[in-house]
Amino acid sequence: MQERNKNLIEVDIDISKGMLMGEGINLRKETQSIENVFIPWNNLNSHMMCFGTTRMGKTRLMTFMIRQIIEKNDHVFIVDPKGSEDQEVFSWISQYANEFNSLKDIVYWSPERPRDSIKFNLLYGQSDEEIISTIISVMDVKDEFYKDIANEILTCVLAALSFLSEIRNPYVNKIMMLIEKQKIQHETISYINDAFDFNYIKEADTILNDMISKLGKNDDEINQIKQAYTQVKRIYKNPDGEIPVRQYITFQDLAKYSSFNNIHNLYEVLQNTSKKAIKDDLTSNIIENGKQAEASLKRLCETDAGYFSKVSTSYAVTMSRLSTGNVGRLLCESKINVLKDRFYNKDKRIIFFAQPYPMKYTKAADMLIKMLMAMLNNIIANVGVTGNPNHKRTHVMIDEAGSITNEMMLSLINKGGGLGLSLYLFSQSFADYKNTLGEEGATIMADNANSKAFFLVNDNKSAQTISDLIGGKKKADISYGTNEGTTSRLQAKTVDEALIPPHLVTQLDPMTYILKTGKDVYVMISPYQRDSSIEIIFDNTKEVKNG
Ligand SMILES: Nc1ncnc2c1ncn2[C@@H]1O[C@H](COP(=O)(O)OP(=O)(O)OP(=O)(O)O)[C@@H](O)[C@H]1O
Ligand SMILES: [Mg+2]
Secondary structure: OEEOOOOOOOOOOOOOOOEEEEEEEEOOOOOOOEEEEEEOHHHHOOOEEEEOOOOOOHHHHHHHHHHHHHHHOOEEEEEOOOOOHHHHHHHHHHHHHHHOOOHHHEEEEOOOOHHHOOOOOOOOOOOHHHHHHHHHHOOOOOOHHHHHHHHHHHHHHHHHHHHHHHOOOHHHHHHHHHHHHHHHHHOOOOOOOOOOOHHHHHHHHHHHHHHHHHHOOOHHHHHHHHHHHHHHHHHHHOHHHOOOOHHHOOHHHHHHOOOHHHHHHHHHHHHHHHHHHHHOOOOHHHHHHHHHHHHHHHHHHOOOHHHHHHHOHHHHHHHHHHHOHHHHHHHHOOOOOHHHHHHHOOOOOOEEEEOOOOOOOHHHHHHHHHHHHHHHHHHHHHHHHHOOOOOOOEEEEEOOHHHHOOHHHHHHHHHOHHHOEEEEEEEOOHHHHHHHHHHHHHHHHHHHOOEEEEOOOOOHHHHHHHHHHHOEEEEEEEEEEEEOOOEEEEEEEEEEEEOOOHHHHOOOOOOEEEEEEOOEEEEEEOOOOOOOOEEOOOOHHHOOOOO
């Protein structure tokens, strides 16, 4: 980062009043005067959508809003799909984070720059059911049948791995946790993560000696720790040849078990182990788990190999996408989820910045965004269950949202607000959402957004949609009618007149927009948002190129 000349915004931001949106005139008020318009934070619980054609000022307005969220010390997840002009969004975010002493809160996530990206394992801490639904939600198939197949494979494999981990040397888990934490500490500024290279082994040796001195009370325990250490070393050095540990399961581990052969091998291991469990007289509970896992894997292994590979192709493709290339690096290089830890830690805050590059990494970008949404869904659902008192409000801001819309956003917008998540979507037109979500989905989305900002649109159809979305004002219409030619009757009815007629929406100047928030409607001028004083320079020379 380099400092340019520093010039901050000179407007009346006051986060105690809400989110400043600029100056505006309230069309619902009798006396109309220009005022600073704040949206109370509570109203933003119910999401915001912003529309407008290119160059009107959506991104500048978005970053102006981000500054206030950073100042408020809430979590914020920003998606800048294609990397805005000159990385301007990232520049502003860095500038504001710096201004509020929060540079350390920024985490970057992009398949374009895995080396500089945070790595977190979305599956960490998830139950079997959650893992299965996460994976199924990103499968690129319409036919439920293929999802059922994925469900069946995952159910069997996870049950087997859970059983095998249950009877594993308990020190394996402990040693792996220490190593994963070490790895993260190594990831200073650029989250460099070279899997389990020589340096980690050296550190791991220190871990071993530490553990022995703290926990090894007798020879038996010392031996167990040493054995666990050897196992862990094998797991890291030769992941393909070892049975993964359920607690630290990654997409890569699961991808291995999308092939018929490997599932067979797992079945064999399971048979031997469960025999041994019976012989060793382990608890009836464990033995029962082993038997069940064995029975379901047996069924899977009895399918015809040709049939299996035919029906499991879309599952295998999904798993391969999630575990290879740069996406694989982002999702599988760490076995734990640091982001989730930060999320629930009341002393920490997240400024998460994602650049999925949908044009370049079509399918992968789609998956990453779905994964991110799935994680947010999962996190807020847990907040709902536990009512976590440390929870900060989370703002999710998606620029160019039309290019990366998916059904997960619909689910977030449906239930996120009450659970402390606000979604802000910026896009060129309403049609962007219709293409992905269908007419009904797009309408649900718009209905659920309590605040909407409309910049200029060019076509009359969009303008009409916007005019309709803003709604009308009631006007009394009084007339005299005659009833059967005898008595004269006063008739009153109200007629709806568009508050903002369509032609107005096609005539807005850049930086001016219509804001509808709750029942209020304003004509607005965006706050002036200067160029950032910081320039972001990525060192791309160090990235290994693989898609
Ligand atoms: N609030 C603002 N303050 C200062 N300049 C602005 C503001 N809004 C818009 N502009 C000017 O208009 C240009 C386009 O703004 P912006 O990038 O925000 O548009 P956009 O709607 O996001 O366009 P696109 O859809 O192409 O991304 C800016 O580069 C800037 O010159
Ligand atoms: Mg923009």
